[in-house]
Amino acid sequence: MQDIGFEIGGLFISAFISSTIAPGGSEAVLAYMVASGHRAELLVVVATIGNTLGAMTTWGLGVLAAKKMPVATLLSEKKQKALEIVRKRGIWTLFFTWLPIVGDVLCFAGGWLRLPFIQAFLIILLGKFGRYAVIAWMFV
Numbered sequence: 001m002q003d004i005g006f007e008i009g010g011l012f013i014s015a016f017i018s019s020t021i022a023p024g025g026s027e028a029v030l031a032y033m034v035a036s037g038h039r040a041e042l043l044v045v046v047a048t049i050g051n052t053l054g055a056m057t058t059w060g061l062g063v064l065a066a067k068k069m070p071v072a073t074l075l076s077e078k079k080q081k082a083l084e085i086v087r088k089r090g091i092w093t094l095f096f097t098w099l100p101i102v103g104d105v106l107c108f109a110g111g112w113l114r115l116p117f118i119q120a121f122l123i124i125l126l127g128k129f130g131r132y133a134v135i136a137w138m139f140v
Contacts, residue, residue, distance in 0.1 A: 008032060011043060012050040019054030019097075019128075020065050026051060032134060032140045048129045055097050055107045055124045062111025075112075082109040083088065094123045098131040102110040 011029050029034045030047050036042045069075070075083065082105035094110050097103040101126030110120050 008046050012046050015047040015050030016054040019051040020058055027135050030135055033140040035137045040140050044132045044136045047132045049106045051128045052125045058104050058107040059111035062108040079105055082106050091119055094120050095127040097124050098127045
């Protein structure tokens, strides 16, 4: 029997990496582990924490980039578009950071705009939790 701590650590790392600028497959890892009979509640919490911390890392990169490149025209078209969406729609757009592809850019834009850290963290956490809870529920 494999060590559950090692598997949970792998899920955490997968979830963290999936929410930074590198692609990942934490949803597949979570689904596999839930379908294998592991405690879904624990897995959802671990994946949510890892993915949220990864998102906040991307948010922090946005803060740093804004200091280094204060002119928005230096950003890629994709990041400029996300920046405009977040600027126009507000902090609640960060709820959708769980979405593939666009989610990471929304996190970056939130940091660039220096949205309030605690509010951003809580909204991102809520969205990430919802996604992982639905995935776990589908495979229980």
